[in-house]
Amino acid sequence: MKRLLRIPWRWRRRAAQLAALALLLWLFRRTAYSGEDQLTGGENIFFCFDPLCGAAAMIAARQFIAQFWPALVVVFLTLVLGRFFCGWICPLGTLLDCFHRILRPIARRTNRLSGGAPSRLRPVRYILLIVVLAAAVFSFPLVGLVDPFALLFRGMTFWGDPALHEVAYAGFERLDGRWGAESIEPFVVEHLLPFRANVFRLAGVSAAILASIFALELVARRFWCRYLCPLGAMLGLLGRWSPIKRLPAGTCKSCNRCAELCRMDALSDGLSAEDCTLCMDCVDLCPRGIARFAPRRPSSNPRPVDLSRRGALAGLAVGAAIPALAAAARAFRPREKDPYLLRPPGVDDEDSFLDLCVRCGECMKVCPTGVLQPAVLESGVEGMFSPRLVPRFVFEQTYCELNCTLCGQVCPSGAIPRLSEQAKLARPIGKAYIDHDRCLPWGKETPCIRCEEMCPVPEKAIKILNTYTIVNADGFELEIQQPYVDRELCVGCGICESNCPVEGPSAIRVRRVDAPDPGTETKLEPTRRGPYPFRREG
Amino acid sequence: MDRRKFIEQAAAWSAGACLATPIFDVQAVMAAEKNPDKKSILVVAVGKDYSSLVETVLKPLGGMSAFVKRGDNVVVKPNIGWDRTPEQAANTHPEVVKAVVRQCLDAGAKRVLVFDRSVNDARRSYARSGIKAAVESLDDARAKCEYENKRDYVPVKIADGKSLDEFEFNRKALPPECDCYINVPVAKHHGQAKLTLGLKNAMGAIGGNRGIIHRDLHRRIADLNLVIRPKLTIIDATRILLRHGPTGGKLEDVQVLDTLIASADTVAADAYATTLFGEKPDYLGSTVAGARLGLGEMDLAKVEVVKA
Numbered sequence: 001m002k003r004l005l006r007i008p009w010r011w012r013r014r015a016a017q018l019a020a021l022a023l024l025l026w027l028f029r030r031t032a033y034s035g036e037d038q039l040t041g042g043e044n045i046f047f048c049f050d051p052l053c054g055a056a057a058m059i060a061a062r063q064f065i066a067q068f069w070p071a072l073v074v075v076f077l078t079l080v081l082g083r084f085f086c087g088w089i090c091p092l093g094t095l096l097d098c099f100h101r102i103l104r105p106i107a108r109r110t111n112r113l114s115g116g117a118p119s120r121l122r123p124v125r126y127i128l129l130i131v132v133l134a135a136a137v138f139s140f141p142l143v144g145l146v147d148p149f150a151l152l153f154r155g156m157t158f159w160g161d162p163a164l165h166e167v168a169y170a171g172f173e174r175l176d177g178r179w180g181a182e183s184i185e186p187f188v189v190e191h192l193l194p195f196r197a198n199v200f201r202l203a204g205v206s207a208a209i210l211a212s213i214f215a216l217e218l219v220a221r222r223f224w225c226r227y228l229c230p231l232g233a234m235l236g237l238l239g240r241w242s243p244i245k246r247l248p249a250g251t252c253k254s255c256n257r258c259a260e261l262c263r264m265d266a267l268s269d270g271l272s273a274e275d276c277t278l279c280m281d282c283v284d285l286c287p288r289g290i291a292r293f294a295p296r297r298p299s300s301n302p303r304p305v306d307l308s309r310r311g312a313l314a315g316l317a318v319g320a321a322i323p324a325l326a327a328a329a330r331a332f333r334p335r336e337k338d339p340y341l342l343r344p345p346g347v348d349d350e351d352s353f354l355d356l357c358v359r360c361g362e363c364m365k366v367c368p369t370g371v372l373q374p375a376v377l378e379s380g381v382e383g384m385f386s387p388r389l390v391p392r393f394v395f396e397q398t399y400c401e402l403n404c405t406l407c408g409q410v411c412p413s414g415a416i417p418r419l420s421e422q423a424k425l426a427r428p429i430g431k432a433y434i435d436h437d438r439c440l441p442w443g444k445e446t447p448c449i450r451c452e453e454m455c456p457v458p459e460k461a462i463k464i465l466n467t468y469t470i471v472n473a474d475g476f477e478l479e480i481q482q483p484y485v486d487r488e489l490c491v492g493c494g495i496c497e498s499n500c501p502v503e504g505p506s507a508i509r510v511r512r513v514d515a516p517d518p519g520t521e522t523k524l525e526p527t528r529r530g531p532y533p534f535r536r537e538g
Numbered sequence: 539m540d541r542r543k544f545i546e547q548a549a550a551w552s553a554g555a556c557l558a559t560p561i562f563d564v565q566a567v568m569a570a571e572k573n574p575d576k577k578s579i580l581v582v583a584v585g586k587d588y589s590s591l592v593e594t595v596l597k598p599l600g601g602m603s604a605f606v607k608r609g610d611n612v613v614v615k616p617n618i619g620w621d622r623t624p625e626q627a628a629n630t631h632p633e634v635v636k637a638v639v640r641q642c643l644d645a646g647a648k649r650v651l652v653f654d655r656s657v658n659d660a661r662r663s664y665a666r667s668g669i670k671a672a673v674e675s676l677d678d679a680r681a682k683c684e685y686e687n688k689r690d691y692v693p694v695k696i697a698d699g700k701s702l703d704e705f706e707f708n709r710k711a712l713p714p715e716c717d718c719y720i721n722v723p724v725a726k727h728h729g730q731a732k733l734t735l736g737l738k739n740a741m742g743a744i745g746g747n748r749g750i751i752h753r754d755l756h757r758r759i760a761d762l763n764l765v766i767r768p769k770l771t772i773i774d775a776t777r778i779l780l781r782h783g784p785t786g787g788k789l790e791d792v793q794v795l796d797t798l799i800a801s802a803d804t805v806a807a808d809a810y811a812t813t814l815f816g817e818k819p820d821y822l823g824s825t826v827a828g829a830r831l832g833l834g835e836m837d838l839a840k841v842e843v844v845k846a
Binding site: 022033034035111169173195368389397401402404405440446447448449450452453454455456457459460464472474476478479481499500501 | 547587620621657659662663665667685689700727729730747749750751753754755757782784786787788791823827
């Protein structure tokens, strides 16, 4: 009777996994503007829990970042329990497990076809870990390219969420209120769907990376976790000397069941403590019921780590060579500073920003207008996936909201500072410049000043320089107002650039504060002519 | 399937999809409702309690039930364009919107929709303007404050348009989905249009690229009002923005007038509201263009002005 009531360990583990996944999804949905200027906090908790992100950012920026304190909890628990995080918490691991479950009929066959575990790949994760940390020593941030949470969160933000929005809305449009759609639509729209489907650059790349991680399940179970994940490698090394061990430390002579079951392939060659994620499958499914986890004194002769000295040195060399090569390339051919590379509000120094930023994508998720986009190669490979403003993108309304400070609130590493509304206004993102050749009132004698209308600065940073009247072909008077930018007042929000009705590049563009004056603005004398043949457009 | 068949079928399907896109023609319905002989009545009311002020300003017009019939689908269209607080005077005052919606509900409306196509982020504008909270505080399932939905925009022909032939409009603001459209703009300064009042408020019920409107702003605003035909316009001049509009943000630019203007004639309401800014009705190009199109009377001498 007692035995029947006992809850198997695997069920407890699954409950923890699903709870962590649900928490991630819930926090993901909460990472958005919801009517309050201040978020409740904790939206970025998965990144604060991540010791790899924490270590890499702190090493690269040479400073202690207090926001990463939950990572210390994970480190401590890992020292005690071993690599439990990967088995019990990590949402990417949970999703891979779910995916494997769905694909089990196919995956069984393909896993066998691939010849089981390619154990030669075991050192790869350690080498990746060493490369990331060594490059961080040279202030060359690579962690965002390999960190599992960053990959998952960016994939969800750039691709998953917009796709969900589009599919759901297309479905509702098709149903048009039939089959009960009318009654569930408000609930789904308000609670389950993102407010809008933002389009992101690199969405395809992010989706492809994530898709390959899932596709590798067909080669071996938890392929990513076993062979590639640098966070898993770090936790495995930390948990190597944990006092809690699986017993017996290997398979029995007559039975190999646990080794076959193990999703991490931790028992194929004695017990590999760095691989065991305490998933408890072997405990619950042991035919003789002898497998268990219990405290034990560390063995004096443990199984060696799957990394040769040569491999470690190669990792160090690569980690040092990448920054050196990048620096050499820059010295050989100096990169021209992109005057339009606008960084999120409050970011002053490009280099320290790139050091601190872990490319988690939180700021791009929370940005209400979708103006924060990942950089591609504008600031080099090391700047890939870091946030920048793109004020004129697919949507009409991509600009920085004057009163919004959400990006600084969700940044786990402080790369984007937390600013009050007032402090944000005092730190302009850039300064706007008008191209007189493209501007309708300046170059085409067409009324416009949409930029002036949009300008959110209470005193208007865009003002009118000249006003004159023309008479069009219908005999109707049109007033032409020619705008200029008061750059003392301009905050660089980019709403003028995003709303400029000129086709192609905007006639008013925001440039970095430190970019030189392009000198395209000329104070032309207004010409008087009439009647003027006014073209009908639209 | 061979290549030729495939191309034929693809062509047929695409042609079908193009032709199936409905182009609405609602003006025929509207034209029948025009009554040019009737003299426009315009009511002006002043008072501190905005909730009862709405009732006061509507009384000489026969109350809300003169416009909203039992079972009507009503649209109340305030200005919720900007991420600004009520005292900054960039959006319609939430108390005014709330009172108008309540009057519609009391008149027996089946449904009252409140929406705008915000310029700033819609969530921020709806929240900071106080309008979403005000409508929700009525706690009536018939009253809804909705965000724009892209699938509501449909192309509409503007037959008598002087500067526009066709534009995308929000189908929720047009018959048959809307029986009564009530226009509740805020009166404020605007750099290009000079002022934004009743006619310009139609900009929140259109889709498409609104930047194009600005190339011939006054006439195009008037053209839009050939399609968007409010049964009632209530101009919110409880506080008006004198400078740096339409966004504002400085309280020094705001003047409190505690005034509401109501009329079934949007052009007359705009003409009167212009005088609050110390200008003559012909100061506003859209009023002139609207009067030329026969949308209403801009000569205040020919309008019956009632002070309530």
